[in-house]
Amino acid sequence: MLLDLAREPTSWSGISPLENVPYILGLLGTHLATALPPIVLSFLISLPLGWLANRYRWSRGALLTVVGILYAIPSVPLFVVLPVLIGTGLQDPINVVIALTLYGIALMVRSTADGLESVDPDIRQAATGMGFSSRGRFWRVELPLAGPVLIAGLRVVAVSTISLTTVGAVLGIKSLGRLFTEGIQRNIPTEIWTGILLTIVVALLFDVLIVLLGRVLLPWNRSSKPAISIMAPKLADA
């Protein structure tokens, strides 16, 4: 098995996915390596930005406008434009990582700001009264209480990012999306279906993982249902 993986096949052969397990696993590995950094990075970067958005009246309007515009930039054009801005090659996976991180930030800054805003002002004052510094209050009171909203936002980011990673394949960037482009070029429906199902399964798996992570980190929240907004947008797929 290790030997098989070492000699990773470069294309799909035959019809059945079962004959192509090493190939699929190779693409899955690349897919995860491309999709996971944006999920983690956008969460981390959005914490200070979300805090800032919630801190001042002007910063909220300004930041939410910027992330709104960022979010409105279609992904395939962004994959084409980014290499010119940062000097990478057109098929460099780093373009996808950066683009998806930007989209993640666009979604997550809003969630973070909303989450922090949802903290009852009386609780904030009580914490100050108990002697928390503003930094301690943020990390130990406001952030944990904003947790459910952050978790809901992170779920949307994770699922969208994993699904959107496939789009890079139209420019030749390796991911599970390769199964779509190759499947249509060589007329192999099973290859495309394998890609679709695997992408959905991986996305839902991460969704469940984040929910579980939320339960572990926010045990006091267990009884209430995670509030995921149905208006939370799906990232545009191109």
Add this chain to the structure above:
Amino acid sequence: MNLFIDGLLWIFDPAHYGGTNGINTRTLEHLGISGAVLLIAIVIAVPLGYLIGHTGRGRGFIIALSGGVRALPTLGLIAVLGLSIGIGLDAPLIALVILAIPSVLAGAYSGFEAVDRRTIDAARAMGMTEWQIVRRVEIPLGLPLLIGGVRSAALQVIATATLADYIGGGGLGHYIFAGQQTGDYPQMLAGSILVVALALISEGLFGLLQRLVVPAGVSAGRPRNVRERSVRASAAVGS
């Protein structure tokens, strides 16, 4: 950065207008695909969303649908439809409608759900029939949220219509894919800049529309506070 200038020059080159591959033709194609998809999605999703919003039954269905479609890779859908019904415009059209429906549905539904129950009770107490409540209370009050749903659907559709040409469906994506095949980076950038421009224009126009459709009575009574403050803050300092 010089490449950007080349991309812009490509857009403004008169030689790239007119004919089946002209920028004007491709832009109209792109807008035509997007408009048709939105229209079909609205016809399907708005009545359904209103029904669910008015009766309050089927909320779980909307949540499951929007979650499921978020995970569904549209490129895969376009590819699999392309193989079964042939290359061209049909496959991307169907895929884009599937992509657009959840946003419009959620907009229609949440527009109804957001209406204060007391407002509906008041309308009923005034003797309005169910149909009148829908037409004269729920639809006008829910319109901004519906437009919000159509707005995000439009953004997704304009962005994703770029993929239509991957299986020969035309639109502005053509410049990106044709440019890549011939190694013509300015052409790829030109296509990208045009798609981004369309997306931003759509966002701007729908944002404006969203403000315009707020009923006058609602905007007059809307609270203006951005950040909620504790009442005790003012009590403590005595103002």
